[in-house]
Amino acid sequence: MTTTGIDWSSTETPTTAEGWVARAAEVSALLAVDAAARDRAGKTPYEEVKLLKESGLVTLLGPAEHGGGGQEWPTAYRVVREVAKADGSIGQLLGYHYLWFWAARLVGTPEQVAAVEEQATRDRAFFGGAVNPRDDDVVITDEGDTLVYRGRKSFSTGSKVSDLTVLEGVLEGTDKHIFAIVPSDTPGLVFHDDWDNIGQRLTESGGVTIDGVRVDWAGAAGYRDKQFTPRVYNTLNVPTIQLVFVNFYLGIALGALEIARTYTRERSRSWLHGGYERAVDEPYVIDIYGDLTAKLWAVEALADKVAEEALVIHRDPDAVTERLRGEHEVRVAAVKARATEVALEVTAKVFEVTGARATASSVGLDRFWRNVRTHTLHDPVAYKRREVGVFVLRDELPEPTWYS
Template identity: 55%
Template sequence: MAPSIIDQASPQDSAPSSKKPSSSSSDPSVYSIHHAEFSSQPFPSTTSAWLARASLVSSILASDAAARDIANASPVAEISLLKSSGLLKVLGPVEYGGGGQSWEVGYKVIREVAKGDGSIGMLLGYHLLWSKTADIVGSEEQKDRFQKLIIENNYFVGGAVNPRDNDLSITDEGENIIFNGSKHFNTGGVISDLTVLEGVLSGTSNHIFAIVPTSQPGFTFAHNWNNIGLRLTESGSVNISNISVPWNDALGWNATTKAPDPTILNIPFASLLLPTIQLVFSNFYLGIAQGSLEFAKRYTTTNTRAWPFGGDNKASATEEFYILERYGSFHATLLAAEALTDRAGQEISALYLTYSTTRSITARQRGEIAELVAAAKVATTESSLNVTAGVFEVTGSRATGKTVGLDRFWRDVRTHTLHDPVAYKKKELGRFFLLDEVPEPTWYT
């Protein structure tokens, strides 16, 4: 059997790879003090310690988030901060140096980081999903091998898996398979150590996932991500040319028979990959909205002036009825979205805990968790858009200043909530509630 191409990857414990010129990338040395502090502190070992670590990283990122958003540099420094803090390892096996935490905790870590910087919260969320891909669609040997590789080397993982584009083409070349094609979106690819590829094997309808080193000639990044929001996610396009992968790295496939293993790639369990990432989305939407409300709270209490022409004049903005009413409404909305999102996190974590070995969940079980996640997606999409736009009503016109940066929260959620139309989530939920129909698995369900 051919050796895994992954064996050729080199460790990058503190600084991720980057193909951008140094002038367009952030410098990891800006966080030198924090790198040193993290290296001197105990590795988090409890849920509360992980959430405290995420909160600290969030506060570091929040301190200059507006300026970094404007600069739009490739987030090499920010990924180095995630690495040195240990957050990339939160879901990893303890035996390889990971945190051993469940997805329930992982989701809350994503949310916490997104409060300070939506782009970095999103990158962390995608990394956690892609770093666990082999756990969901790979064999037990592949699961163990890739977890060891990712966690021991502290790798950051990106993914070239955009279902709206044509699938990558895969050809069988003896001991290897060859990926070719392109993707319009490739979140985090430019600054990743490893990339998840997905395509269709030529002559079949069978999909194959594989994890490959990013630093190889077959990847050509366009460096063309310059959207209104999530500006530091490096979500631009990529061309993939003749990337060779040994058959034994084809996740969930038998390298000898060159066929998918039906005990691994059974649809209900393997397709949990989709609701898992949909709930990643909900958590960073919620975190961004919570971050905007906390930011607005500080601004209102220190900068916003009371309106002097209302006929019921108050000494300060914090005494005005409409400001209090708006904050109360925003707070209640986000608490409700958080409760639903946490419930979905608890239930999907329980599924993984119970069925990760047997993979024996039913289509009904899979459908029910997909619809709970869909409900969270609806709630977080609508509440985050409402809150991040509405905070300007309680902060005032000066809060629209570019250097203030309050607008970045709305721009971030507006950009990603267009990922897949939430109207279709509502339709699915309607059929589930009214007709008791669970959805068929799709790339977005």
Template identity: 55%
Template sequence: MTSNAVVPQAPTSSDPAVYQEYESKWATYPSDGEGWLKRAKEVAEVLAVDAAAREKANKSPRAEVALLKHSGLLKVLGPKKHGGGEQPWSVGYKAIREVAKGDGSVGMLLGYHLLWSRTAHVVGNDEQAERFQELIISNNYYVGGAVNPRDSDLKITYDDDKVTFDGFKNFTTGAAVSDLIVLEGAIHDRPEEHIFAIVPTRQAGITFSHNWDNIGLRLTESGGAKIEKVSAPWADALGWDAAAKKPDPAVLGIPFPSLLLPTIQLVFSNFYLGIAIGALEFAKRYTATSTRAWPFGGDNKEKATDEFYILQTYGNFFAHLRAAEALADRAGDEADRIFGKYQDDRAGLTPRERGDWAEWVASVKVVATDTGLRVTAGVFEVTGARATASKVGLDRFFRDIRTHTLHDPVAYKNRELGRYVLLDEIPEPTWYT
């Protein structure tokens, strides 16, 4: 019998060869945090040249991932002994923000990779953390994920040797262009027990839908994936006792693994801020070169850059973005303190310390969302009607932030912060807190 099933076809991919020159140009990696942020800025400058055109083309971002690989930014958090930059999360967050100024999609791809590449350090045991870090960093692998909590969990069956994942995920950011993919699922007969595992992406059991065609962040390959009988050995079940086939209480029975959630929430806020700052910088150049003064206001100016309302708007946006960045940096510093203190003493982390950091992160999420949406929409008021032309590409900044800020409702972050400040309640760890 002939099947009528439609097999998803991979979209046209961007060509990695267009960035080949940077493999040798960036062959030497930076030695300190300042150098890594300079490298991130260089990547943003390369991407900004044709960001609007690439976004319209909506090709699978293989070239963009290749550029990240050439830059070394995929390794910025990894240990030096495996070829990494050995930088703290605060530098990683700032690098995400910097890249997002030039291209929000690529900033998001970098952010998700940095989170997934460190997953074993948060939810795995020491042996798993070391083994996967060596695998990822020494090979310069890009890591994607299929861990969207709003979907039904992947179902896990198991035998004495392995765990096997089956199911479908609607959102798998970066996974279609990844080397490794993080899977998460629930054991079929014990649905309260979840397992993370990292597996090779290119295998028969993983089929990508290539259906990401949303209004923003169009180059993130965030579409769905079907997972069919994809197995990992018990030794790769992160945080589980492979012999006992049970979660290791010393790894998963403590607050430390729940740090994965505020870690990624702060990733989100940093690429929101990068996109918003990129919008302001783009608009600034446009206003200075193309916006005309309004001739019917009664206080006519020769240049748009002398208009009171334009100066006032830019000044106000700049002040709010500076404040948001300072808040994000404060939360990033707290990430460094938490991970620096407890990575080797995981049992020492208290629910209170975890909760206090989560509320720093929630504060950034609220401010970055409010400010990012306001700035990326508001820049049209100071650039003028002609700035809405498709060829200008100013709209991509708003579309990018609007798309991802719907990931989880910021209203719940406001409520969470309200309970924290009014009732002194720390949030219960969830998939989004």
């Protein structure tokens, strides 16, 4: 991918949710042209991220007065889904960017939120994050006016293609977690080329070493005079990013179904003993497409509904109660479970309706299953179903953790 083919500077910036989704569809169409070849090559997606910037998609959640889209999470989720139809890796990168751009609102002071969002929107900065909770926490040393981060994270999605990186660690001798945003080219921040997984190959999700990265206390998100005032809204990072997951899973599945449909219409041969001249007339082929499409449409509708339900939370963060947060997490857990199962089924079953020749590397149909299979192992879906079951049977809310 060497050029976008569109002069975005001469196009009108979208002002509505539907306009931004249409913009995402344009980006998706460009990504789709050589998506299979780029997946095979596995090169760092500098051009792809450039496309996200030039199209304005990276500014979707940014304030309109600073050149951003001024949109809310339901639109961001739909944009992620649209981009992921063509390329699951780029859909994930964009979704994670939205999460880390929004992280200032999650935990920052009003002054920090305003400063971060103005600068990042105007610069069209792309965010990555070194916040993998499965690793031992990065240790932060207090040196008076300065914090020093040291440690290593196994995963840092966005790494080399990011302009800004969100760091997280624990202040030495305490249980205080501190988030901070630093330029990705900060000395002491070393990204490793060790992402070599079967799917989501272009997400730049390799490890990172954090060796003496210095941050002023003023940059410690949410802290005043070295003290943090917690609120329930601070725990919304998990359900929010889980909905990001849901939407790029659905996008990947929708993309697989679209590629398969085109292949069946144009290239699949009917079974020589089936009695039909065209593959599109075979009853079992029709049945599978109908079944998979109905399942995807149902989960899409649930995903959109859950995203809309969360607007009351995001619009009034200080009013969020533990009950409201917990019930939202249960709904997110439910749609996460269904999206995982349906995406895996769709991306595997499309081969049954395309035929043996569709397994050719040139078709690239396998990348959809590899992408979904890789990321759906992020956290066990059984524990999502458990959250729902415990709530239904015992009216118990999920305890806020890094995964619930």
